[in-house]
Amino acid sequence: MSLTEASNGTSDRRLSWWTWVVPLPIFFLGTLISLEAKITTGTSLLYLPLAFGLTLAYWWGPRVLPAFYLNASACAGLWGLSRVELWAVYGLPETVFVALSWLFFVKIISGKIWLPDTKQMIYFLITGIMIPLVIYKFMLESIFMLAGDAPVENYWNLLITTGFGDFIxxxxxxxxxxxxxxxxxxxxxxxxxxxxxxxxxxxxxxRKVQWLEFLTVAIIASVINLFLDFIDYWFLNGILSLYVAMRFGFGATVLMNSYMLIITYMVPAAIHHGYLPHFAESQMLRTQLGTALLYVFTIITGRLVSDMRLSEARLNERNNELNQMNSELDRFVYSVSHDLSAPLKSILGLVSISRLTTVENEHRHHFDLIERSAYKLEAFVAEVLDYSRNRRTEGAHEPVNLKDLSQEVFQNLQFADGFNEIAFEDAAIKHEWVISDRSRLKMILQNLLSNAIKFRNKTGKPFIRLSTQVKAEKLMFSIEDNGEGIRPELKHKIFDMFFRGSHRSDGSGLGLYIAREAAKKIDATLEVTSTYGEGSVFTIALPASVVPVPAELPKPIPVDQDE
Incomplete structure (x- = not known):
């Protein structure tokens, strides 16, 4: 997302020109298939362009409406509607259906079009299909009746029959x-x-085993529809779909219901055209109603089953996280108490020793040691505060200049031992501006750069080299050094809380742990490659939504951590 889009709150992208053109042949193909299920003049038991139009409108917006209307009007003659002057009118009802479905579900309700939960499924069912479909059917059958294309006495019969067919x-x-x-x-x-x-x-x-079970159920459904009359035994399809819903959840139920549509409606219509006119009989109306209700019932059941299993999995994940947090808290309390008490004991011991001597030089030496212990204590408290701040504060989307931030963090470390020996190189930062959380990026860089200085190359010319590149839809921000590197057996431990990997590690062991946790907060990952004795490369992989942007400076945009 560009910075301009972020500041204006827009979320639309510029689509290719072919999204205006491709819908037309898709709608025409749907019309040709639907003609196989034709009942009478202008009506069909199944009308696939409605489903195609709804789907493409949800994906690409109102741009598909002109192609949809053109197809509906131009194909009116294929349905036996001979009055050419009314073709433009015949195309209106179904275009209104697609437009209202998009308006209600996508624009007004802001529904999630991939239907990830039961709430979105019900919203789609009511506002995306039912309400627009009722309006569409009343418009279409009324136009047919007024134009004399359908007898008045068949108005309600055709409206209900084709209405259920269009819904299914x-x-x-x-x-x-x-x-x-x-x-x-x-x-x-x-x-x-x-x-x-x-x-x-x-x-x-x-999974593979579940696919075998699913295919077995599909074969059973095929056998039932091959040897038994659908009008008398339609409920058996519902039983099979309900089994799939209870057994496998939403995704499998969607596939099963679509397969049922193929074997009970489309295949018979393709085999012989004389199969479908008896669908207007009163017994078939009851079958249509029962089939439609079973489809809805099994889909909602499957959605509830999937949501329940997903909630259970998330609950187990949260319980595991809580157990891990409790374990880390125990370690945290123990280590904090130890790391706080050690410098304090050192200070108290040095004070006691100073009282026993009258030599001024020894006093100065003791004061230097006390100052060093105090600085160590201050640094540890600062890391504990970083740890706390990272866990309790929300993130923000704001423009961040990676080059400026890196130089700022590096300069803040100018009093660190060995700072003046380091050659700092940031020319390879090709993507300076990103949208991210500045404070957390600073927290990560602070820990990585301070470690690079602390464990610098003592024999050659030490350097820290920063670079960026876009790879696999992620922005890779790398911090490379030629320091002492990490032993292979310690690589999997360096991000653990309170882990110290070297005898020269006089820190708290919180630095890299905090850096990794801060990366998680901004949906990034922190990885390391290292060769012991040659150096290390730490890479922050920022997510796809965090991309290079122009150097404009709108106000930061808060991020909801639940999103």
């Missing part, structure tokens, strides 16, 4: 497209709206 097809076709493809589209920046799309949880994906 729109619901079962748009759900898998939105749920499974939206995260894929977002990753490739093919969505109009910039949204933080969560990856599908493990409860929307099936």
């Amino acid at each position: 097809s729109t619901f079962c076709v748009s759900l898998p497209l939105l749920h499974f493809l939206t995260p894929w589209m977002a990753k490739r920046e093919l969505l109009l709206h910039r949204e933080k799309i969560e990856h599908l949880s493990q409860y929307s994906r099936l």
Whole structure:
């Protein structure tokens, strides 16, 4: 996201020109398939362009409406509607459906189009499908009746029959497209709206063994629909879908319901055109109603099952985090009490020794040692405060100049032992401006640069070299030195709380632990590569949403830690 977009609060991206063109052939293909399920003039049991139009409008916005309206109007003749002067009118109802669905769910409610939870699923069902569909069907059947394309006595019969068919097809076709493809589209920046799309949880994906079970259920459904009359035994499909919902959750239920749509509606319609006219019979109306309700019931059940399992997994994760925090707290209290008491005992001991001597030079020496202990105590308290501040404060999105921040932190260390020996190089910082949390980046750099100075190369010319590069949609900010490096057996321990990896480590052991925790707070990672005796490279991998920006300075934007 550019800095201008961040400051203006906009979240739309500029899409390619082909997003205006591609929808038209997709809608036309949906029309050709739907013609196979034609009941009478102008009506079909299934109308797939509704599902395609809804999905593409959610992805790309109102730009798909012109193509949708053009397809609906131009294809009116294929449905047996011979009055050319009314074709433009025939295309209005379904265009209104797509426009209202996008307006209600995406624009007004700001729904999450990948449907990540039960709340979003119900919002989509009501505002994205049901309300627009009722308006669409009343408009369409009223136009047919007034134009004389359908007899008045069949008005309610066709409205209800085709209404249920349109609901089933729109619901079962748009759900898998939105749920499974939206995260894929977002990753490739093919969505109009910039949204933080969560990856599908493990409860929307099936393992190999579960796939075998799922395919077995699908085969059973195929056998049932092959040998039994759908009108009399439609409820068996519902039982199978309910089993899948209870067993596997939302993602598998979406796939199963879509498969049911194919084998009960689309395949028979493709095999022989004479199959579908009897769908207008009263018994079939009851079947349609039952099928629609079962689809909704099983989808909501699957969504609730997935949400319950996900909540349970998150609860277990939080419990593990709490146990780890309790363990760290015990270590923290013990180590803090030890590290606080050691300098104090040293100071008290030096004071006692000073009282026993009258030699002035010895007094000065004791004062130097007391001062060193006091500085050590002050540094430890500062690290404890950093630890506390990082855990309790929220983050912020604000413009940060990495080069300026790095120079500021380095200059703050000018009184450190060996500072004047270090060659500080930042010319390789090619991406100076980022949107991130300045205080936490400063906290990370403070610890990394101070360690690089402390464990510098004592035999050659020590240097610290900073660089940036964009890699795998992340901004990699590297801090390289040619110091003593890290022993291979200690690499996995250096980020642990209170770990000291060298006899020269007179610090608290909190520095790298705080740096790693601060990186987590800004959704970044902190990694290290090191060769003992040659040096180390610490790399801060900032997330994809943190990218180079122009040097403009709007006000910082607070970040909700729950997002």
